[in-house]
Amino acid sequence: MTAIVANSRQERWWNSRTAHRFMNHHLALIGMVMIAVLTLACVLGPYLLPYDSLYIDLRARFAPPLTGHHYLGTDPLGRDLAARLFMAGRISLLVGFSAMLLSTLIGTLVGVLAGYRGGWLGTTLMRTVDGFLSFPSIFLVLALSAALKPSPMMITVVIAATSWMEVARIVEAEVRSLREREFVQAGRMLGLSGTHIMFREILPNAIGPIIVAATLTVARAILMEAYISFLGYGIQPPLPSWGNMLNGAQQYLGTAPWLAIIPGAAITIAVTSFNFIGDGLRDALDVRGDHG
Secondary structure, eight states: OHHHHHHGGGGSSOSHHHHHHHHTOHHHHHHHHHHHHHHHHHHHHHHHSSSOTTOOOGGGTTOOTTBTTBTTOBOTTOOBHHHHHHHHHHHHHHHHHHHHHHHHHHHHHHHHHHHHHOHHHHHHHHHHHHHHHTSOHHHHHHHHHHHSOOOHHHHHHHHHHTTHHHHHHHHHHHHHHHTTSHHHHHHHHTTOOHHHIIIIIIHHHTHHHHHHHHHHHHHHHHHHHHHHHHTTSSSOTTSOOHHHHHHHHGGGTTTOTHHHHHHHHHHHHHHHHHHHHHHHHHHHHOGGGGGO
């Protein structure tokens, strides 16, 4: 029986075939490179530029890209657009990753409990998930954002509170399919506790779909933050985010289009790259690929 429990490790997702399939997914690799470059630029970029994101030069208002040391131009107040873009990227990426971690944690806990315990507890938890899913998430986000004081932490919590349900459904289905496997039955016969079986035996074997869902959740969270901030309910100036940069640029689309194009391009690159990575992980972790 111990051997059966040990052999369950071989079923997990981190094996050479999975890595090989992922490395052969060219769009996923492109996405990883783009995210690495974007993250590095947001982390190091503000330290390498001659101006910070709050420096105002009224004589350089609406400078187009490649004007002097303003590599991406300036905004209506004469602030360096590159510095603001990188600082905004820190906020947007931080919100995206933090919301992903929080929503994945909540969804995983709910899904594991519902899938393994079943019965009235599983039914109650999954009907709760269905109840949340019955409301359009964007309206929930906007309602919560309008009712609460805007801040990066608040936006993170709001997005996570409306994103965990998809993770819970995925985890619940995966755990339900694993709970009757031989290694789980062997664990029960060995006297292992339910908590140990859920989080030490079943959860590691279900980690693949969770990672895929988490990756796609980052893209959704970044897009949701941009949407909320664009409507004025999210990150508030002078703290920059890609969404409120778009909000401030909409009245200058005809005279200074780069004010909208540049943060819009950053959002597009980030969201598309995470979706590429998620697609690559999903294909790599699909066991049916071994029989194709």
